[in-house]
Amino acid sequence: MLKYLSLLIIYGCILSLNAQQPASIHLTEKDGLPDIEFYNIIEDSKQFIWLAADKGLYRYNGRQYDYFSHPKQRGNAVFGTLEDDKGRIWCNNISGQFFYIENKRLNLFIDLGDILNGELPQFKVNKTHLIVFTGRTIYSVNLDDKKVTKAINKTFSLIGLPLEQSNNYYYTKRNYIIKTDHTFNKVDSLHIDIYDERINTSISKSANLASNGNIFLCHFLRHKKNVFYQFDILKKTLELLKVPIELESRSINQVFFKDDEIWMTTDIGIQIFKLLDNKLEFQRSLFNKVYVTKIIRDSNDNYWVTTKGEGIFIIPNINIFQYELSKDLVNINKIKNIGNNTILFGTNNGRVATIDTEKNNIKVLDISSTYRVSEIILDKVKPEAIIVKEDIALSLNIESGRLQKMYNELLYGAKSISKIETASYVLSSYKDAILLDNNFNEINKLVNKRSYTNYASKEKKDVYVSTVEGLFVFDKAFNKTEIKYKNEHILGTSITETNDNTIWVSTFKNGILGIKNKSVIVTYDESNGLLSNKTSVLQSDKNHLWIATEKGLQLLDVTKKTFKNLTRQDGIPTYRISDIEVMDNKVLFVSNIGMFGLYKDSAFKKVKNKTVYFTDFRINEQSHPIKDSYELDYDENKIGFNFNSNGFQSNVNTRYKYRLLGSDSIWKTTNELVNYVDYNSLASGDYKFQVKALPESDTIKTIEFSILKPFWKRWWFYVLSVILIGLAIYFIFVSKIEKLKRKQAEVLQKEFVNKQLVLSQLENLRSQMNPHFIFNALNSIQEYIVLNEKELASSFLIKFSRLIRIYLEHSRESEVTLNQELKALNIYLELEKNRFEDILDYSIEVSETIDISRVKVPSLFIQPYVENALKHGLLHKKDNRKLKLIFYLNNNNDILFCEIEDNGIGVEASKKLNASRRPMHKSFATSANEKRVTLLNTTRKTPIKVTITPLDLSKKTGTKVEIKIPIQSI
Known part of the structure; x- marks a missing residue:
């Protein structure tokens, strides 16, 4: 408790020293300075x-x-x-x-x-x-x-920079103010009692003169102390001024008059005085502890303050100000005027404080919680303010300043609370909207959904509640009616009422809506005056409406239906406005960076015509010097213009209208931040490009240019064109015929290849249906019958017939799936195993990465290589016959590898054996497949490759056949 009280005391002592400052923008190297x-x-x-x-x-x-x-x-x-x-x-x-x-x-x-x-x-x-x-x-x-x-x-000694007045120069020379004409012929002089040779008094710096009409302020530096005189050039009077002690020894860089004030740029900021009874009376200071070198007021009423080491400060609007707050108090969420020029405010980090807007005294009331202040309301009967945080609620007696904790969890985290006459409240929260009695006890639930805000109408006594499901109005008996706009739900973010009894609702993306008699009667969006359709806080001011948008602060006169705007160029330092409070002669608004205010009568700048000038003229993307007119060749028809309107942040707040006479007479508007226009492939002719700045300006900048006709629009070019077109048609016709001939040859070649493929397929079928295989199969069946092995005979016969049917079916297809090919190979090897009297150990391994139902292979293609392995490799072995088939994909999954390995006698031994039995014999199946591979590769981008190598290189025994088949999926 003592710690809490001590912190409050420290806050009060420190914050009471803060002052009101003009809202400024600080430019440093981080901002591109x-x-x-x-x-x-x-x-x-x-x-x-x-x-x-x-x-x-x-x-x-x-x-x-x-x-x-x-x-x-x-x-x-x-x-x-x-x-x-x-x-x-x-x-x-x-x-x-x-x-x-x-x-x-x-x-x-x-x-x-x-x-x-x-x-x-x-x-x-x-x-x-x-x-x-x-x-x-x-x-x-x-x-x-x-x-x-x-x-x-x-x-002379110590001559100061002269001021010009009525075609005369005024400057100081030692202990005189000298008046000369423009040729420096002396016209008049006035003695200044500031230099006395008898006592060796010295002036260590030439004087600065600042004028306000006929009144000059003369500044000297004597004995390292500042001395000021007031000089009336009409009356020729000179009076010594009293200087505040704080200013005597400061470095003064510039003195100038602003209305009835005297501003001095010094090494400790801008010191502002008024001249009262021959005395410089201190008024206030700006940019404390900053070495200010110069200040100017530009043509758009922006004040530029240059510094020595701190960059530049810009005051876009002297009538928009901010209150200097400590870092713990700047992130403000809610404010409320509690009378006597006092504002009660709450921050997003749980601070609750008051500020006297006239004396600039700040008093911190509560720092016990770091949860944000979500709502502040005033009791219309008692001098009491209710302050709601996410985790606590407080009651402030405005007269005594006493702050009490309210133990009512219904209030915690309330988004909006409205007082209904003197007997009850409406509360909106993240989960519902409820009706409370005067002691903040729940009476009933109005809406059982998340509620954004609510408002109690003064005149109609209706209650408006905005929820995630729309906007609802409750009459005195709390009967509910939904208000829609164009049959759409209204999602309101803020609600207020002007003196004409119009209820105004801001929305997330549809601008603002005016409501009377439970119906939308007027809408404002970007098409009729709003700076942005995304609006947040609304605050009524009699028959005016203050509107916070994501692009500026606006004032709507609901009677005249006119807007006044304040943007960053006008002095608004931020658009993240969280609350607005209207006072008698000023309006306060708060955000995450502090508390700001503006004077109603003087904050809005007069809209001035902006001067546009061209910064670049481009021909075929090449820059050229700016001229009033140009004559261009026919191929210089890609034209670009860059333009600009000077002024602080003009790139953010200025848009342009433009048109190209000779092409289109309609004015078009650029997008934000766009200051250029490009035209591609303009036709020959005379053009006039015009541009002006928005808001509408009377000043139009123009560049004229002509694009000459191209040579192809001359008579000789037409004759030449006809000849060339005729030749082109002839050559195109000849080319077409040649192309058709080549295409016909390709078709014939393709037909020939297809025919050869069919023949090759038939040859493969013949190799698989060779008499030797059929004879062996039938002998096996006969043997089973003779031995009375009916079941084996039946099983063998079924497998044999199934294999024959598969071969016949595959013979009708150019490709089959790997699954179909594997079935045929399994049956074939089972039948051949019987032929080898079960002395055959075979296996078929298929990689899990292969989708055998989608990958295709040429039909009747793999079996002949398997047959060769059996017939030429394993048949000549008496025992330990092993055959392995392996299927897998490459890393890119686009080539199927089939490896056929046998541990037979090997290729060389088989060739010798066959040569001794039947000279010049070559396997029918092998030759048929070689021919088919050649034919298949003529129609494929990636060819099929077959390689045959010994399995055991040292002994040259066993054989490995590797087949690479590019994948063709279903």
Whole structure:
């Protein structure tokens, strides 16, 4: 308990020091920023942002950073960027070199290193001269002949950069403010009582001048302390200002007026003051502890803040702000206005706290649980707030600040709670929606399904409940009616009500729906104003509706049916908005990165016409210099355009309309992040490509081009074409005839091969049905009959007849399955085993990877090789006759291997024996199969291969026949 209290005390002490800051975007090298140390920044007339950095000069166009350098440049760092009357960008470096950008190149104008001796001067460029302001004098350099002269013959000390006002220069010289014309002829001067030779008082830095109309603020550094004067150029009055102690010894880099405020960029951030009774009254500070070098306001009202070592901060909208919170408090899920400018909020890590939005004081109320705060509601009668977490519920007395634990598990993890008049509540949770009494006891269950949210109507007293099965409305008697849209269930994420008694429902993907009398009367989606169909939080504001979408925050005027939008370009730092709270003059919204607010009357920027310019013109994918018009050959007809609209994050928030007159007069719109258009194979003719930025702009950029007619549209080409076409037809006709002849020859050859295959198959059948085999079989049957072995005779006869039938059936097929072939081989070997008087040991091994019912082999093909093994190898042995058949597949499963192994007398011995008995004899079965293999291979991509080798190489006994058959499946 003591630990819990001490943590709360520590939180209260620390968080009370936090302040309200403008919502900003911090750019570093992680975001593609080319450097983190910047000395100057300007926006040019074309809305390019120019950055003078430690690593060099960069240009930002809203999409990318372009780097500019010169081969003679001494050192990378550049300073003092400015734009002249011709639109050229100038910069200088500490080595005394002055550069300007022209035609996208950095040009060295002049090197004044010998004159400046390492001094980094300030400078200006007018129509005729580069004017350099050093600590002692002013140099003028003619832009045409680069002649260097002293603009002021007399040497002065500590000359500051002048301000221009009504065609005059104002600058400081020692203890005077000098007014000259543009040729530096003195017009007037005003003495400043800041330099006294008698006491050797010294000014250690030339003055900075900042103007606000006719009022100049003069800043000096004397004795390492800042001194400020107010100078009225009309009244010619000069008054010394009181400086806050905190500002006396700080490094001040820039002073400028913003409305009635004075902003100073310092080594500890931006210090903001108001001038009251000749005193600089401190107002607030921005970017504390950051060394700020420069701040500018661009044409789109974005504030760019450059720093020394921290990159760039961008404030897209000065009227959108955020509250500085500790890391434990930024991941906010729910907020509620409890009065007296106080906001009660809960985080996703279980913190409960309040913040005074005027004094910026933060008080942490509860850190006892790390479960997220899922709901906060206010009692409409008692000064009480109910805070619901996933594992606990708390009651806060708003007047006393007392926080009590509520022991009611029904509330834990509630997604939404609505108060119905003064007597009851409706609660939505992950499992149901229930009605509770005033003491949070269950009365009855409204919906027995997961509920997303609910809302109690003020006027009709109806209760709306959104569930996983749709949107339901309950009347006073709690009769349930489902509201559908286009006969589809409505899956609502947030519900609210505007003053015109319209119930508004946001959806997961269908935009927002307006409901009256239990019917959808109006819808908004991307087609009529919504930035995205995916919406989340809704919050009513009289007859306005604040809408959080995945692409921005919008304000809908439900009466006028008009939208105002706030995107990242307008200053919204995040689109993951979890809750919205409307106050009198501002709106607060929260997300996983903190609490933000905006001023209703000033947060919406005025929509400005965006200027589009071409960045690339491509012909056949080759880039060409940008011109107003082009004349192209007929084959230069693949045309591409790249364009851009400058400005911060313009690549995210800008879309373009374009058309190609001469091809199509209808305007088309690019997709998001697309800034190019390509046309392929354009016909010859005159074209005009036009593009403009959205929102609709009056400024249209145009490039005209003509594609000449090709040579084939001339008369001589038509004559030549007819001749060539005639020749082509002739040659095509001849080629067709030759092709038909070749095809006919191939058909005849195929028929011949098929015929030969049939004959070969018949020869194989003859070899298998040879008289010797039939005679032996019949003799065996006769022997069984003579010996009165009726059963053996019957069995042998059945096998013999079955084998004959199989052979006859196979003779009608060119291929059979391996299963059918194995059956025939089994029967054949059983019959032959009888012939060998059972002195035959055979086996058939089939790999398990073979699908014997799908793999096919040529019919009547394998048996002749088995017969040869028996007839020529094993028949001549008296005993130990062994025959083995092995079937398996290769690694790719596309070749069937059949190995026939016998331990007979061998090939050589068999040849000698046969030669002595019947000279010049060759096995009929062997020759038939060899012929068939040759014929089969003529019709196959992968040939069948048969190899015969001795099984025992040393003794040359036994025989191994290996047959490789490419698989053909059923």
